[in-house]
Amino acid sequence: MKLLRSCMAAVWLVLLVPVAAMAxxxxxxxxxxxxxxxxxxSAIAAGAVSAIDLLEQKLAADDSLPFKVRFIxxxxxxxxxxxxxxxxxxxxxxxxxxxxxxxxxxxxxAVNKIVEEEKIPNISLAAAASVIEPASERxxxxxxxxxxxxxxxxTLDDMVRKGYRRVAFMGLDDSYGEGGWVEFNALAKxxxxxVVAAERFSRGDTNFTPQALRVARHKPDAVYFHAIPPSAxxxxxxxxRVGYSGPIYHGGGAPTPAFLSVGKRAVEGAIxxxxxxxxxxxxxxxxxxxxxxxxxxxxxxxxxxxxxxxMFAAQAxxxxxxxxxxxxxxxxxxxxxxxxxxxxxxxxxxxNTRDYHGVIGIxxxxxxxxxxxxxxxxxxxxxxxxxxxxxER
Amino acid sequence: xxxxxxxxxxxxxxxxxxxxxLVGVSLVLIYTTTRVVNIxxxxxxxxxxxxLASFIEGAIAPVVWVVGIGGAVSLALDVRQAILNxxxxxxxxxxxxxxxxxxxxLTLAAWHTRSLALQMLAALALVSALGPIVYRLTxxxxxxxxxxxxxxxxxxxxxxxxxxxxxxxxxDPRSVPAIxxxxxxLGPMDIAYQSxxxxxxxxxxxxxxxxxxRFTLLGKALRAASVNREGAQYCGIPVVLAxxxxxxxxxxxxxxxxxxxxxxxxxxxxxxxxxxxxxxxGAAMGGLVNYPLSVAGVVTLGALESFASFLSSSYRxxxxxxxxxxxxxxxxxxxxxxxxxx
Numbered sequence: 001m002k003l004l005r006s007c008m009a010a011v012w013l014v015l016l017v018p019v020a021a022m023a024x025x026x027x028x029x030x031x032x033x034x035x036x037x038x039x040x041x042s043a044i045a046a047g048a049v050s051a052i053d054l055l056e057q058k059l060a061a062d063d064s065l066p067f068k069v070r071f072i073x074x075x076x077x078x079x080x081x082x083x084x085x086x087x088x089x090x091x092x093x094x095x096x097x098x099x100x101x102x103x104x105x106x107x108x109x110a111v112n113k114i115v116e117e118e119k120i121p122n123i124s125l126a127a128a129a130s131v132i133e134p135a136s137e138r139x140x141x142x143x144x145x146x147x148x149x150x151x152x153x154x155t156l157d158d159m160v161r162k163g164y165r166r167v168a169f170m171g172l173d174d175s176y177g178e179g180g181w182v183e184f185n186a187l188a189k190x191x192x193x194x195v196v197a198a199e200r201f202s203r204g205d206t207n208f209t210p211q212a213l214r215v216a217r218h219k220p221d222a223v224y225f226h227a228i229p230p231s232a233x234x235x236x237x238x239x240x241r242v243g244y245s246g247p248i249y250h251g252g253g254a255p256t257p258a259f260l261s262v263g264k265r266a267v268e269g270a271i272x273x274x275x276x277x278x279x280x281x282x283x284x285x286x287x288x289x290x291x292x293x294x295x296x297x298x299x300x301x302x303x304x305x306x307x308x309x310x311m312f313a314a315q316a317x318x319x320x321x322x323x324x325x326x327x328x329x330x331x332x333x334x335x336x337x338x339x340x341x342x343x344x345x346x347x348x349x350x351x352n353t354r355d356y357h358g359v360i361g362i363x364x365x366x367x368x369x370x371x372x373x374x375x376x377x378x379x380x381x382x383x384x385x386x387x388x389x390x391x392e393r
Numbered sequence: 394x395x396x397x398x399x400x401x402x403x404x405x406x407x408x409x410x411x412x413x414x415l416v417g418v419s420l421v422l423i424y425t426t427t428r429v430v431n432i433x434x435x436x437x438x439x440x441x442x443x444x445l446a447s448f449i450e451g452a453i454a455p456v457v458w459v460v461g462i463g464g465a466v467s468l469a470l471d472v473r474q475a476i477l478n479x480x481x482x483x484x485x486x487x488x489x490x491x492x493x494x495x496x497x498x499l500t501l502a503a504w505h506t507r508s509l510a511l512q513m514l515a516a517l518a519l520v521s522a523l524g525p526i527v528y529r530l531t532x533x534x535x536x537x538x539x540x541x542x543x544x545x546x547x548x549x550x551x552x553x554x555x556x557x558x559x560x561x562x563x564x565d566p567r568s569v570p571a572i573x574x575x576x577x578x579l580g581p582m583d584i585a586y587q588s589x590x591x592x593x594x595x596x597x598x599x600x601x602x603x604x605x606x607r608f609t610l611l612g613k614a615l616r617a618a619s620v621n622r623e624g625a626q627y628c629g630i631p632v633v634l635a636x637x638x639x640x641x642x643x644x645x646x647x648x649x650x651x652x653x654x655x656x657x658x659x660x661x662x663x664x665x666x667x668x669x670x671x672x673x674x675g676a677a678m679g680g681l682v683n684y685p686l687s688v689a690g691v692v693t694l695g696a697l698e699s700f701a702s703f704l705s706s707s708y709r710x711x712x713x714x715x716x717x718x719x720x721x722x723x724x725x726x727x728x729x730x731x732x733x734x735x
Contacts, residue, residue: 043564173707200706204667206412206658209405210702210709213398230566230659242401258565262659 027336029067029327031320032074032090034101034111035125039078045103047312048125048319052100054303055320066328067335076102080110087111091118095339097346098123098323100316105131105175108141115140119340121347123319125312128179132370140347142370144318144360145311146377148226149183151252151273154378155224156187158271164221164247166196170211170235171226173200180226180251196220203231208238216244228253233263240266247271257307260386270383271391275360277314279381279390288357289377296359311360318358326350397581402699404579408588408657410695411595415650416672417679417691418599419643424681425606426615426639428540429532432547434647435669436554437520441648442660443558444516446567448503455561456519457500463526464493470529496522509570517648524644525637532640533633537622551666558662571656591653595688598646603684615639671698671713678720680727690720 033052036045052071059069072094076083083102090096091114098121102108108126115122122141124131129147132138159167169184171177177200188195196218199211212235215223223239225232225248232254239248248270250259255274259267276283280293296317300309326349327335334345353372356363361377381388416434423431440456447454471485496518503515531546538546572590576583606612618625618635626632651665658664675691694713702709 043559046564173710201702202667202710204663206654206664206668207405207409207699207702209401210699211706213401214703214706217398230661234658256565262566262568264568 024068026066026068029069029324029335030072030094030096030098031069031323032072032087032094032096032099032101034074034076034083034086034090034099034103034107036078036103036107037075039076041078041104044312047310047314048103048316050304050308051300051313051316052320054300055317058299059320059324065324066332069324072096076107078104078107080104080107083107083111084114087114087122088118091120096120097327097339097343100125100319102126105179108143112138112141119347120343121323121350123323123350125315125319127176129183129371135368135370138370142322142350142365142372144322144358144363144371145315146252146275146360146373147183147371148180148251149187150371150373150375151378152180152183152187154375155249155251155271155273155380156184156191156193158380159193159222159224159249160191162222162247164193166194166218166221168197168199168215168218168220168223169195169226170199170201170215170223170239172228172231173202176228176253177226184224184226201227201231201235203228205231205234208235209242211235212239212242212244215239216242220246222247222249224249224251225254226251229256229258230262233259233267236263236270237266249273252311255381255388256310260383260388263383264386267383268385272381272383272388274379274381274388275311275314275377276379277309277311277359278388279379282390288362292357293359314359318360318363321358322353322356322363323350325356326353398703400579401582402703403696404582404584404588406696406699407692408584408591408695409698410675410692411588411592412650412654412668413672413675413691413695414595414688415598415646415653416669417676417687418595418602418684419646420673420676421679421681421684421687422602422639422646423643424619426619427528427532427543427636428619429543430540430547430673430681431550431643432544432669432673433527433551433554434643434672435665435667436551436558437523437644437647437665438651438654438668439558439660439662439665440523440554441516441520441651442569442655442664443562443567443651443662444520444648445513445652445655446569446660447562448512448516449509449569450567451504453500453504454516454519456523459557459561460496460519460522460526461493463523463530464489467526467529492522509572513652516652517645520648520651521641521645524640524642527644528637528640532636536632551669555662555666558665562662564662566659566661568659569655585657587653587656591650591657594649594653598649599684599688602642606684671695674714674717674720677717677724680724 035049036042037049056071072090074086076086087099087101090099100123101111103125105126105128108124108131124141124143125145127145129149132141132143169181171180185195197215199215201208201211232250236248250270250272252273255272255278276289276293283290297309300313327346329349330345334342351365351367353363353365361373363372365372380391382391419434420431423429444454444456468489472482475482475485499515499518503512527550531550571587573586575586606616614630615635618630618632622632671694672691675694676687678690679687698709698713701712
């Protein structure tokens with residue numbers, strides 16, 4: 001009986017779906033996504049995958065748009081070669097209007113050429129600024145994640161303001177740490193900060209004492225960490241243990257619950273660079289980002305559970321919403337017309353995005369700037385009583 | 394470098410050495426009894442630490458499902474073997490049922506208790522049980538394979554276990570409370586009691602294993618099983634059981650290393666692999682056959698790593714792994730003596 005009933009239900013579904021599809025005769029807006037669902041970067045992609053799934057449901061239910069949004073989703077397995085194939089397939093076979101690719105910097109760099117050849121707009125979810133630079137050669141690539149450069153610029157300005165002149169760097173010895181070090185070194189020189197030590201450690205390290213001792217010996221005015229928990233918190237703890245008592249700064253990889261739960265009392269007083277998402281509850285109501293971030297957290301946490309919203313999800317959310325918004329600005333005739341022209345028009349519309357209040361920040365794209373964020377989207381927080389507290393500007 | 398700095402480096406280097414030592418002796422243990430160079434040994438460190446972290450959070454460690462499913466498959470294989478050999482199937486079924494009951498009881502107890510000791514015991518038992526399961530599923534079907542095949546099996550197991558830890562526990566690090574939070578003050582510096590625990594367990598485990606293989610009949614039988622498989626079998630040594638036993642003990646030692654390391658660096662899915670590799674480099678000094686030499690090797694390596702990171706943190710791993718070359722050259726000169734060793 002039960003079997004019969006489920007069979008009937010299945011038949012109904014099969015009958016109903018085409019009817020529903022037929023009723024909706026709005027033209028399609030096809031978004032192709034390539035995420036590292038599997039492989040080494042899967043932990044980073046998890047948030048983005050969830051956000052895109054959520055938006056797929058949300059946009060399907062949205063009747064107010066003059067088009068319906070269809071997602072075509074591929075996995076690059078954290079492999080740049082597979083990302084290239086996926087983007088090519090999306091552009092040529094699936095005939096998407098825009099791609100959102102990719103999770104990692106290497107994959108995003110690899111697909112740059114295809115994106116330019118196919119003249120299809122792409123929004124990357126990778127961290128490094130090199131993905132979109134120079135903007136004159138990466139005409140079709142945009143990105144939403146805050147770059148290390150933007151965050152470091154803001155953090156180093158704070159050091160200058162407080163009069164810290166001799167600063168030490170401690171970072172991971174992988175591509176994340178290396179990217180941070182290159183930006184840190186260049187910006188520090190520009191701002192007249194002397195880098196007195198640069199030490200590296202790795203994610204799996206069990207002992208941070210040597211590096212901490214070496215940094216402490218130089219007696220820097222401040223120490224900057226470019227790492228992610230647990231090593232960020234553990235190295236911080238060790239630095240205090242060997243007798244360093246000055247201010248300690250952290251980069252954008254640190255502000256996660258894990259940083260607090262691993263570091264406990266040792267990370268009290270740490271100054272951490274972050275985006276609005278971490279401290280959205282503490283922002284004044286008048287703050288331009290307050291509403292966008294709170295709305296996102298409400299929808300996302302409502303779907304996946306309390307406290308699940310993270311930076312990776314927020315980046316992907318903006319990466320979908322910006323083109324959806326831009327597409328509605330493209331004239332309907334162009335949208336329904338030739339695919340090449342439609343893609344070009346979409347690219348122009350994205351580049352013309354002004355003052356878009358996303359979850360990550362306020363986007364102002366331009367022909368020179370395909371990140372479009374400024375220091376209004378960066379914040380410094382400090383750890384107080386086991387939570388992140390917004391520092392006054 | 395002043396004296397205080399040097400002492401700090403030495404103390405933390407020795408703690409690290411002790412952590413590597415437990416993995417190092419597990420490698421020696423497996424190699425001397427089965428001829429497998431077990432690349433995957435570091436993953437048991439990860440599994441041990443994360444299992445304990447799950448119990449502390451009041452959850453059932455997801456490793457239970459791995460042990461359950463792996464155990465069931467092993468049982469099915471053993472039953473099939475028994476039927477093919479026209480033996481009674483009651484014996485394997487009874488054995489697996491007994492082990493399963495013990496593990497289930499321990500898991501349930503650890504789930505409901507707040508006692509750290511019981512939780513550690515349960516984590517240790519569960520992860521140790523993975524050892525023989527891995528052996529049953531990967532090495533046992535290939536009796537008498539060449540070392541290269543066995544190494545590749547180890548690589549394969551490592552490539553499965555590493556992402557499995559990510560799948561089961563996710564990427565977030567979990568903090569694990571130390572057995573004792575205190576620190577022993579030593580003049581200008583201090584040593585965490587946890588570090589002393591690690592060192593004590595390493596030394597005890599090494600001495601126990603050394604004595605077991607040198608002086609007891611069972612230990613000698615295990616070694617015989619690896620030197621000449623068939624000969625040992627003719628003498629009535631159950632070779633298959635010897636392999637399972639050594640994988641069990643090795644998994645237990647590595648998991649213990651994970652349990653003790655977790656409070657110092659938190660439990661996360663990436664923690665074990667590098668520990669495993671460094672344990673291997675140290676154990677290479679003892680040619681993977683000599684317990685005291687291997688332990689001396691890993692402890693030296695820990696201290697050297699500490700000083701190398703102080704001198705140049707970017708090149709410390711290069712320095713540590715480059716150690717393999719002089720060790721190999723030195724081993725080569727002494728190869729003849731070691732052949733007599735086992």
